[in-house]
Amino acid sequence: MVAESLAEWWHESARDLPWRFGRATPWGVLVSEVMSQQTQMSRVVPYWQAWMERWPDAAALADASKADVITAWGRLGYPRRALRLQECARMVADDYHDDLPRTYDELVALPGIGDYTASAVMSFAYGERIAVIDTNIRRVLSRVFLGAESRGGAASPAERALANRVLPEDSAARCRGFDRPSVVWNQSVMELGAVICTAKSPLCEQCPVAAECMFLANGRPGLGERRTRPHQRFRGTDRQVRGLVLNALRGLPDGRIAIDRKDIEALWSDHIQLDKCIASLDDDGLIEMLPDGSVRLPC
């Protein structure tokens, strides 16, 4: 009953994201999933569109310069993901003839691809029946079927067992690909968690499964007490400083590839923190430090 209610809601209300409904290649689906980790899907759309236009497949991305890849990642955040995605592209291009592999084991062995992304690609790109488990899905399943908030940290064996138990069967369905019940289930549960059953302020009065939700029936015990993801301060953090340096490099006019020491120091007044961040960006392969103290994006 929950599956039917959610499927109906999904077909009426799903956001029309460009990698959904079978319109993207498996590689495009993987790129969307990597970009959406730690970044809201609605923010990802213009980056994904520009990225796929420029590098439509793994081979194209494999051949790009690191500087172009880091620049195109823009303000998606956590830019190491961009370099890991390029490493992944190189492996797909070299070892799989530019065809994204079709098994979970092969996907999860690619650089930067974990359980969630491998499962999401198996379900959303290949239509395979597999439980996809992310923060949103854990929160929704725990609320609807257990009547309680999910705990933070890694998914527990009990949460995985629940996700597998409630995953609809596909065998009796005539549907194919992205219309299969298990695929619609994964996408609709995740979508519900993103737009209705949010962590702090679930919109239960608009929820398609309100009548079947144990959490609502129980009076929403402990709502907001346990955040599934700890709040992360940004101002003054190394993340902010690293972002400032990368944005300055991305914004250089044509013909200029490096920023000299004086201009770098103008970006942040705490030069100890600044130097620490520059060193960490260099360690991560996101910038190169030159002997004269200037920095540039890697070639």
Ligand code: SF4
């Ligand atoms: S009724 Fe409320 S708590 Fe239950 S799934 Fe819907 S939005 Fe979430």
